[in-house]
Amino acid sequence: MIGYDEALAIIQTAAQRLPAQRLAPERGLVLAADVISGEDLPPFDNSAMDGFALRVGEAGVAAGSEFDVAGAQAAGDAQVTATQGAASTGAWEIMTGARIPDGLDAVVPVEQTEVLMRAADDRPLRIRVLTNVPQGQHVRLHGEDVGRGVCVLAAGTRLEAPQLMLPAALGVSEVTARRQPRVALLNTGRELVDDPAQPLASGEIRNSNGPYLAARIADAGATLVWRETVGDDADAFLAALERALAAGADVVLSTGAVSMGRYDFVPDALRRLGASFHFHKVRIRPGKPLLFATLPGGQLFFGLPGNPVSGAVGLRFFVEPALRAMTGLPPERPLRAPLAAPYRKRHALRFHLKGRLAVDAEGRLRAQVLHGQESFRIAPLAQGNTWIVIDEAAQDLAEGALVNVYGLGHLLGLQLDGCEA
Numbered sequence: 544m545i546g547y548d549e550a551l552a553i554i555q556t557a558a559q560r561l562p563a564q565r566l567a568p569e570r571g572l573v574l575a576a577d578v579i580s581g582e583d584l585p586p587f588d589n590s591a592m593d594g595f596a597l598r599v600g601e602a603g604v605a606a607g608s609e610f611d612v613a614g615a616q617a618a619g620d621a622q623v624t625a626t627q628g629a630a631s632t633g634a635w636e637i638m639t640g641a642r643i644p645d646g647l648d649a650v651v652p653v654e655q656t657e658v659l660m661r662a663a664d665d666r667p668l669r670i671r672v673l674t675n676v677p678q679g680q681h682v683r684l685h686g687e688d689v690g691r692g693v694c695v696l697a698a699g700t701r702l703e704a705p706q707l708m709l710p711a712a713l714g715v716s717e718v719t720a721r722r723q724p725r726v727a728l729l730n731t732g733r734e735l736v737d738d739p740a741q742p743l744a745s746g747e748i749r750n751s752n753g754p755y756l757a758a759r760i761a762d763a764g765a766t767l768v769w770r771e772t773v774g775d776d777a778d779a780f781l782a783a784l785e786r787a788l789a790a791g792a793d794v795v796l797s798t799g800a801v802s803m804g805r806y807d808f809v810p811d812a813l814r815r816l817g818a819s820f821h822f823h824k825v826r827i828r829p830g831k832p833l834l835f836a837t838l839p840g841g842q843l844f845f846g847l848p849g850n851p852v853s854g855a856v857g858l859r860f861f862v863e864p865a866l867r868a869m870t871g872l873p874p875e876r877p878l879r880a881p882l883a884a885p886y887r888k889r890h891a892l893r894f895h896l897k898g899r900l901a902v903d904a905e906g907r908l909r910a911q912v913l914h915g916q917e918s919f920r921i922a923p924l925a926q927g928n929t930w931i932v933i934d935e936a937a938q939d940l941a942e943g944a945l946v947n948v949y950g951l952g953h954l955l956g957l958q959l960d961g962c963e964a
């Protein structure tokens with residue numbers, strides 16, 4: 544049986560990067576090349592205020608100075624040049640975001656002016672400024688936010704809403720990126736019932752892994768292209784696998800039938816198919832019987848154990864690193880947090896514990912191991928906001944000992960909202 548680090552290295556080698564493509568920027572893509580700005584942002588000098596644009600020169604102008612109003616400029620108006628006469632003495636009425644007329648170099652907000660004369664249509668004709676106006680005041684210079692030729696998003700960045708604003712502002716219609724991996728999910732077990740309204744017959748249980756893993760696959764930045772529940776039958780399983788691959792899956796996940804029981808057919812079915820096995824069983828808890836293989840078509844296959852928490856751990860710590868490698872995201876690094884209470888670990892396995900990161904009365908983070916760590920107990924999952932990971936070699940840990948903590952998903956980060964002392 545191999546340890547987790549070895550398993551992770553195997554996954555990172557086997558998970559080939561998806562091809563880089565030219566694609567319209569959209570949420571979920573991971574950049575495979577830097578995005579270089581081809582435009583200035585802002586694209587032209589413009590006003591940060593509704594008011595009057597002036598030519599004030601290096602010295603600025605003093606409160607009390609008066610100006611004739613030579614014109615008006617609103618957002619969307621094309622470039623204008625303040626006339627020579629107006630440039631020296633005139634003001635231009637200007638709106639927020641409007642191009643600064645060429646030759647002018649400061650803006651005074653309307654509320655810091657007094658209108659001395661108006662036209663019949665209410666246009667201001669002459670103003671007095673009520674404050675000193677330094678050169679450059681309230682002028683947003685072209686390229687001040689982003690200059691042309693600058694790298695605005697680096698290769699390896701995942702596009703989320705904050706990373707979509709820049710391409711939109713800069714007229715970037717295509718980026719070089721990797722799409723989201725496509726994942727299929729096959730839940731095995733003749734005991735499984737999918738319809739929540741169906742009463743359970745003797746020996747049946749409800750399929751809880753299916754909805755959980757489907758939601759987590761989406762959180763993990765992958766697209767679920769196929770989901771099916773199959774009985775404990777290798778032929779039915781292989782037929783479902785064929786449908787999953789026909790749906791375009793890059794990665795197939797199964798749950799259950801991967802351990803030592805007489806109906807644990809997944810390894811044999813994969814052998815029949817000609818899959819190449821990378822490993823089966825890892826020194827972890829829960830989730831030890833996890834199986835990882837490459838299918839004849841090059842797709843990755845993860846056989847997750849059926850116990851619900853084992854499947855959750857398999858997705859979080861085995862499948863998610865593969866998704867990262869496929870899209871070109873760098874490997875994750877855990878954060879460290881102190882244990883809220885002593886923890887005794889009696890087995891030489893790497894433990895993945897349902898945990899809660901909470902803040903104590905002094906505002907310090909504390910990692911609390913939740914009650915009910917067995918792999919069939921899902922109630923604590925609903926209270927958890929973190930995975931606490933304890934190395935294989937660790938044994939007795941004192942209160943305050945630093946442990947590795949991971950967010951519930953590799954893209955979710957640590958979420959502390961709602962925590963109590």
Ligand SMILES: Nc1nc2c(c(=O)[nH]1)N[C@H]1C(S)=C(S)[C@@H](COP(=O)(O)OP(=O)(O)OC[C@H]3O[C@@H](n4cnc5c(N)ncnc54)[C@H](O)[C@@H]3O)O[C@H]1N2
Pocket residue numbers: 730731732734735748749750751752753798799800801802803804807829830831832847848849850851853918
């Ligand atoms: N003799 C041994 N028995 C077991 C070993 C072992 O080493 N030797 N390992 C145990 C460990 S650890 C795990 S984990 C489980 C894994 O078993 P399988 O992957 O073969 O899973 P199943 O037997 O099919 O199911 C296990 C358990 O989970 C329930 N289950 C399955 N699918 C779902 C689902 N979609 N939703 C909710 N619950 C599900 C299933 O009914 C079983 O109770 O093996 C141990 N045994």
Ligand code: MOO
Pocket residue numbers: 827828829830831832848850853918919
């Ligand atoms: O490791 Mo199995 O993962 O639950 O009990």
